[in-house]
Amino acid sequence: MVATNKAVSSQLRGKETLRMFSRSLVALPRTAGVTVSAPMRHYHEIVKRTGTNQVFVQKGPGGRSSNSGHVATVLGCTGFLGRYVVNNLGKRGTQVVIPYRGTDDDRRHLKLMGDLGQIVPMRFDIRQEESIREAVRHSDVVYNLIGKDYNTKNFTFEQVHVEHAAAIARICREEGVTKLIHVSALNANENSKSDFLRTKALGEKAVKAEFPDVTIVRPGTMYGFEDRFWNRLGWFVKWLPGGIPLMNGGKTRIRPTYVGDVAHVLGKLENDERAVGQIVELYGPKEYYYAALVEFFLDVTRRHQVAVYLPKFLGKALAAITNSVLAIPIISPDEIERLYVDDTPTPGALKFDDFNVKPFTVEEQIIRFAGLYRPHEYQRAPYDAVVRKYTTEDVKF
Known part of the structure; x- marks a missing residue:
């Protein structure tokens, strides 16, 4: 019995010793194992901007955990194109200032696009010059992506595309911003019947007068998960079983481009000096009739709707009704007008090829977006x- 008690006591002491040893292991500092691992390689590079002789020091392991030496402000960061631009800049190691209005939910997804401290949110009111100054004061690159597809009660096309764009350009010049990248639109024309395209052209002129070295980027019709292109057709398919409305007989020629390709080029413009003071037009590699794209969408989604051809006056009237009823209109009267404008590239403008970017075709990307609108039996x-x-x-028509 005595021997048994001694054996039990010995086992208990052994277990207690093991518990104490385990606690000591847990208490070890987490960095203890770093000394035995191979050191992480870092890069260090000094880059000089030829136009302004400004010097940037790049350092870090590369990617989002590096520092490119640049500070960029992305105005319009919470919009369709803005989130892709912030992501492209963040993965290059650029510190990005993201001015936003609305609630914190509107910019929450952008916080994850850069390392700790690299994405800097701040409240913003485009009507207040001091707010604009605070947003661009510490940046060497400013992207102006602010725009709107339809008039609202608080902002008009003229205010956003001309007056506010000119104010941003003037303040950037006064605050010493060395590079301004202004996003306009393909087919911008001062004589256009579309107020959107007309004010975009006037905005380019106003920005150029305030900031002569501005880079003007004109993307074509962009598509993506948050677009107003495939999603609009999807809305028609779900809620208009009688047919999909077509304007201009479906003969309008457009060159859709993937939003990620546009954002890729915009990210490259941060360091590319060839585009300073130039016009960059980013449109898709293939041209389609609008009716052919609608038919393509219906083929991919396995739907059997038919096209309904509407005259312009009726289409605008129906669009005006939806504008007055829906908080976010499916299509506006001005967008109806734009469906009568063919995509016309400008000779001499820089394109995707000039930045060594091969854009996706519609055939390569359509399933990602149109597939969401398939009937449930065809989802897989x-x-x-x-x-x-x-x-x-x-x-051929």
Whole structure:
């Protein structure tokens, strides 16, 4: 019995010793293992901007955990294109100032696009010059992505595209910003019947007068998960079972481009000096009739709606009604007007090829967005190779 008690006592002492040893292991500092691992390689590079002789020191392991030496302000960061631009800058190690209005939920997703302290949110009111100054004061690159597709009660096309754009350009010049990148639109024309395209052209002129070295970027019709292109067709498919309205007989020629490709080029413009004072036009590699794209969308989604051809006056009237009823209109009267304008590239403008970017085609990307609007029985159906072509070279009216 005595021997048994001694054995039990010995086991208890052994367990207590093991517990104490385990506690001592837990208490070890977390950095203890770093000394035995291989050191992380870092890069250190000094880059000089040729136009202004400004010097930037790049350092870090690369990617989001590095520091490119640049500070960029992205005005319009919470919009469709803005989130992709912030992501491209963040993964380059650029510190990004993201002025926003609305609630914190509007910019929450942007916080994850850079390392700790690299994404700097701040409240912003475009009507107050001091707010604009505070947003651009510490930046060497400013992106102006602010724009709107339709008039609202608080902002008009003229205010956003002309007056506020000119104010941003003037303040950037006064605050010593060395590079301004202003996003306009393909087909911008002072004589256009579309107020959107007309004010975009007037805005380019006003910005150029205030900041002569501005880089003007004109993207084509952009598509993506948050777009007003495929999602609009999807809305028609779900809520207008009778058919999809087509304007201009569906003969309008457009060159859709993926929003990620546009953002990729905008990110490159941070360091690219060739585009200073130039016009950059970013449109898709293939041209389509609008009717062919609608048919393409219906083929991919396995839907059987038909096209309904509407005259312009009726389309604008119906769009005006939806504007007055819906908080966010599906289509506005001015967007109806734009459906009568063919995409026309400007000779001599810089393109995707000039930045060594090969843009995606609609055939490569459409399943990602149109597939969301398939009926439930076709959700897992494979995306077969497109046998029939849809470009203007293959479709004849």
